[in-house]
Amino acid sequence: MLIGSYSSSLVLISLCVAMLASYTALDMAGRIATAKGRAVYLWISGGALAMGFGVWSMHFIGMLAFSLPIPLGYDLSLTLLSLLIAGLSSGFALWLVSQPSLPWMQLGLGALIMGAGISSMHYTGMAALLMQPGIEYDPWLFSLSLLIAVGASAAALWIAFRLRRQTLYVRQIRGAAAMVMGVAIVGMHYTGMAAANFPEGSFCGALGAGLSGNNLDYLVLITTLAVLAVALLTSVLDARLEARTAELANSLTRANQELTQLALHDTLTGLPNRTLLADRIDQAINKVTEQGGCFALMFIDLDGFKPVNDAFGHHMGDLLLKDVAARLRGHLHSQDTLARIGGDEFVLLVEMQDAADALGVAAKQVNLISRTFRVAEQNLQISASIGIVLYPGNGSDQHELLRNADAAMYHAKSAGKNGYSFFDVSMNSNARLQLQLLQDLRAALEEQQFCLFYQPKFDAQNCQPIGAEALLRWQHPQHGLLLPDRFIALAEKTGLIIPIGEWVLDEACRQMRAWIDQGYSDWRIAVNLSAIQFCHSGLVESVAKVLARHQLPANSLTLEITETTAMHDADASLAVLQQLSDMGVDLSIDDFGTGYSSLMYLKRLPANELKIDRGFVRELEQDSDDAAIVSAIVALGQALGLRIVAEGVETDRQQNFLTRLGCDSLQGYLLGQPMPAERFIADIERARQAESVS
Numbered sequence: 244m245l246i247g248s249y250s251s252s253l254v255l256i257s258l259c260v261a262m263l264a265s266y267t268a269l270d271m272a273g274r275i276a277t278a279k280g281r282a283v284y285l286w287i288s289g290g291a292l293a294m295g296f297g298v299w300s301m302h303f304i305g306m307l308a309f310s311l312p313i314p315l316g317y318d319l320s321l322t323l324l325s326l327l328i329a330g331l332s333s334g335f336a337l338w339l340v341s342q343p344s345l346p347w348m349q350l351g352l353g354a355l356i357m358g359a360g361i362s363s364m365h366y367t368g369m370a371a372l373l374m375q376p377g378i379e380y381d382p383w384l385f386s387l388s389l390l391i392a393v394g395a396s397a398a399a400l401w402i403a404f405r406l407r408r409q410t411l412y413v414r415q416i417r418g419a420a421a422m423v424m425g426v427a428i429v430g431m432h433y434t435g436m437a438a439a440n441f442p443e444g445s446f447c448g449a450l451g452a453g454l455s456g457n458n459l460d461y462l463v464l465i466t467t468l469a470v471l472a473v474a475l476l477t478s479v480l481d482a483r484l485e486a487r488t489a490e491l492a493n494s495l496t497r498a499n500q501e502l503t504q505l506a507l508h509d510t511l512t513g514l515p516n517r518t519l520l521a522d523r524i525d526q527a528i529n530k531v532t533e534q535g536g537c538f539a540l541m542f543i544d545l546d547g548f549k550p551v552n553d554a555f556g557h558h559m560g561d562l563l564l565k566d567v568a569a570r571l572r573g574h575l576h577s578q579d580t581l582a583r584i585g586g587d588e589f590v591l592l593v594e595m596q597d598a599a600d601a602l603g604v605a606a607k608q609v610n611l612i613s614r615t616f617r618v619a620e621q622n623l624q625i626s627a628s629i630g631i632v633l634y635p636g637n638g639s640d641q642h643e644l645l646r647n648a649d650a651a652m653y654h655a656k657s658a659g660k661n662g663y664s665f666f667d668v669s670m671n672s673n674a675r676l677q678l679q680l681l682q683d684l685r686a687a688l689e690e691q692q693f694c695l696f697y698q699p700k701f702d703a704q705n706c707q708p709i710g711a712e713a714l715l716r717w718q719h720p721q722h723g724l725l726l727p728d729r730f731i732a733l734a735e736k737t738g739l740i741i742p743i744g745e746w747v748l749d750e751a752c753r754q755m756r757a758w759i760d761q762g763y764s765d766w767r768i769a770v771n772l773s774a775i776q777f778c779h780s781g782l783v784e785s786v787a788k789v790l791a792r793h794q795l796p797a798n799s800l801t802l803e804i805t806e807t808t809a810m811h812d813a814d815a816s817l818a819v820l821q822q823l824s825d826m827g828v829d830l831s832i833d834d835f836g837t838g839y840s841s842l843m844y845l846k847r848l849p850a851n852e853l854k855i856d857r858g859f860v861r862e863l864e865q866d867s868d869d870a871a872i873v874s875a876i877v878a879l880g881q882a883l884g885l886r887i888v889a890e891g892v893e894t895d896r897q898q899n900f901l902t903r904l905g906c907d908s909l910q911g912y913l914l915g916q917p918m919p920a921e922r923f924i925a926d927i928e929r930a931r932q933a934e935s936v937s
C-alpha cells in the first residue's frame with residue numbers, strides 16, 4: 244500500500260471553503276424564498292453555480308491536500324463531470340428548499356438524491372486520478388461516507404428550509420448552521436478519502452494529459468473565493484434592495500391610504516364626507532337590487548347649533564360637532580355609514596331587514612342628541628331634526644333620496660324640531676312651494692299684503708294693559724293669513740327683512756301714535772328686530788326718523804331683540820344698543836334662557852327688560868326644573884334692575900305662579916291673543932267697561 248499524507252494548511256482551507264459555500268447556499272435559499280416570478284429561476288441557477296463550485300472546490304482542494312509518494316494529475320473530463328454533478332445537486336437542493344412546504348417524505352427523498360450527488364461527485368473526482376491499478380475502497384468506510392453524505396444533506400436541507408425567512412439574528416444562526424454543514428461536508432470527503440487504498444506500485448494515469456502542476460491549488464482556491472464572494476455580495480445587495488423597495492412600497496401604500504382618508508373624510512370629525520357617502524348609497528342601492536332588503540337614509544340637522552357658534556365662537560362649535568359625531572357614531576353598527584355633509588348636517592345610512600326598524604334608529608338618534616353635551620366646561624343643550632327616506636320607495640337614485648330626506652328634515656323642523664319625519668310625496672311639493680313663496684314675498688310689500696297684529700301685555704299685579712307687542716302677518720292672496728314662521732327666515736335669507744322691518748317699525752309707531760291720541764299715553768309698543776336688522780348700519784338712524792315722523796316719545800317704543808342676537812359679536816351689539824338706549828328707546832331681551840348669556844355681559848347691556856322664553860313657561864306645571872330656572876331668571880333680572888316679562892301664559896296656574904315669583908308683566912293667549920288693531924282696542928274697551936260695572 245502507498246501511504247498518503249495531507250497538507251494540513253490545505254485541509255484547513257478546504258474546511259473554510261466548505262463553510263463559506265454552505266453560508267452562500269443558505270443565503271441564496273433565503274433570496275429564492277422571497278423572490279418572485281422569473282427571478283426565482285435566476286437565483287436558483289446562480290445559486291447552483293456558486294454553491295456547486297464551492298462544494299466541488301472544497302472537494303478538489305481536499306484532493307490537492309492529499310499527496311502520495313508518486314506524482315498525481317487529474318483527468319480533465321472526469322474532473323469537469325464531477326463539477327457538473329456538484330452544480331446539479333446544488334441546484335436541486337436550492338429548488339427543494341424554495342418550495343412552500345417541505346414534508347418529511349420530501350426531505351428524506353431530497354437528502355437521498357443530494358447525498359447521492361455529493362458522493363458521486365466525490366468518487367468521480369477520485370476516478371479522475373485514473374489510478375493504475377484501480378483504487379481499492381474499504382467497504383465500511385465507503386458506506387460510512389455515503390451515510391454522512393445523506394445525513395449531512397438532510398441536515399443542510401432542513402436548516403436551509405427553516406432559515407429562509409428573515410428573522411431576528413438570521414445572520415448569526417446562518418453562520419452557525421454553515422459551520423455545521425461545512426464540517427459535515429468535509430467529514431464526508433475525508434471519510435471517503437480514508438476509504439481509499441492505493442496498492443503498492445500504482446501510478447497515476449492522468450499524469451501528463453490531465454490537470455497537474457504546483458499552483459493548481461491556488462488557482463482553484465482563488466477562483467472559488469471569487470465566485471463565492473460575487474455570489475454572496477450579489478445576494479446581500481439584492482436583499483438590501485428588496486428591503487428598501489419593500490419599505491418604499493409600504494410608505495407609498497400608507498401615503499395612498501392617507502390621501503384616500505383625506506379625500507373621502509371630513510377633517511373635523513373624521514366621518515365620511517359627501518363623496519364617500521354618495522358611493523356608499525350607490526353600493527347600498529346595488530345590494531338591495533341584487534339581494535333584496537332595504538335601507539334608510541336619514542338627514543340629521545342640528546337645532547340650536549348656530550347660537551352656540553355665535554355665543555362661544557367657532558372653536559366651541561367645532562368641539563361640539565366632534566362630540567355629536569362621536570355620540571352618534573358610538574351607537575351605530577359598523578356597517579352603517581354616518582357622514583357629515585355640511586356645517587351641522589349629518590346623513591346616516593342604515594341597512595335593515597324591515598323598514599319599521601328605521602323608526603327605532605331615528606328615535607334613538609334624536610334622544611342621543613337631546614342629552615346635554617359637556618364641552619370645555621360648558622353644558623350645551625341642542626337637539627336634532629331628522630328626515631327619513633326609505634329605499635326602495637322614496638327615490639330612485641342618491642340625488643333624489645338625499646333631496647327627499649332633506650325635505651323630510653325641513654318638515655321635522657317646522658313640526659317643532661327635536662324629532663323626525665318620514666318622507667311623504669307632499670313634502671316634495673313643499674320645496675317648490677317655498678320657491679314660489681319667495682317670489683311672492685318680493686312683491687308683498689308693494690302689494691301691501693303685510694299687516695300687524697297686536698298682542699296685549701299686562702301688568703302682573705293689577706292686570707291692567709300696559710301696551711302691546713306688534714306681530715307681523717302676511718295676507719297671502721292664495722294661502723291666506725301667514726304667520727312669521729312661514730316667511731321671516733326667507734325674508735332674512737334674502738335681505739328682504741330690511742325693508743319689511745322698516746315698514747313694521749313705521750306701522751307700529753303710527754298705531755302707537757293713534758293710541759296715544761286716544762288717551763293710552765302710558766302704553767308701550769314692542770317691535771321685534773331680527774339679527775339682520777340689528778346688524779344693519781342704518782338701524783339707529785331709521786329708528787330716530789320713525790320716532791320723529793310720528794312725534795313719538797322714544798320711551799314708548801320697546802325694541803325686542805333675542806338673547807342670541809344680542810350676544811353675538813357682543814361688543815358691536817353693545818355699541819348699537821348703547822346708541823338706542825341713549826336715545827331713550829326701551830330695550831328688551833327676547834326669548835331669554837334659550838341662548839347662552841354670560842352674566843358679565845348681561846350686566847353691561849343697557850337693556851330694560853328680560854322676556855322669559857315661552858318654552859319655560861309652557862313646562863312650568865310638569866317640570867320643576869323649569870320652575871327653578873324661571874325663579875332664577877326673575878331673581879337675576881331683579882338684581883340687575885330689569886323688568887321681567889313672561890310670555891306664553893296659557894293657564895291660570897301659570898299666571899298665578901309667575902305673578903307670585905315676581906314677574907312684572909305677562910303676555911299670552913290666556914290674557915289676549917294677537918289680533919288686528921281694531922279688535923285689540925275693542926277688547927280692551929270691553930274689559931274696561933266690564934270692570935267699571937263690577
Ligand code: C2E
Pocket residue numbers: 698713714715726727728731744747771772773803833834857890891892893910911912913917
Ligand atoms: P316672539 O317674539 O317670541 O313672539 C311671540 C310669539 O308667541 C308670537 O307668535 C305669538 O303669537 C306667540 N304667542 C303669544 N302668546 C302665546 C301663548 O300663550 N302660547 C303660545 N304657544 N304662543 C303664544 P308669532 O306671531 O307667530 O311670531 C313668531 C315669531 O316671529 C316671534 O316670536 C318673533 O320672533 C317673530 N316675529 C313676529 N313679528 C316679527 C316682526 O315684525 N319682525 C321680526 N323680525 N320678527 C317677527
Ligand code: CA
Pocket residue numbers: 712771803833
Ligand atoms: Ca318678541
Ligand code: CA
Pocket residue numbers: 833834854856857890
Ligand atoms: Ca319671545
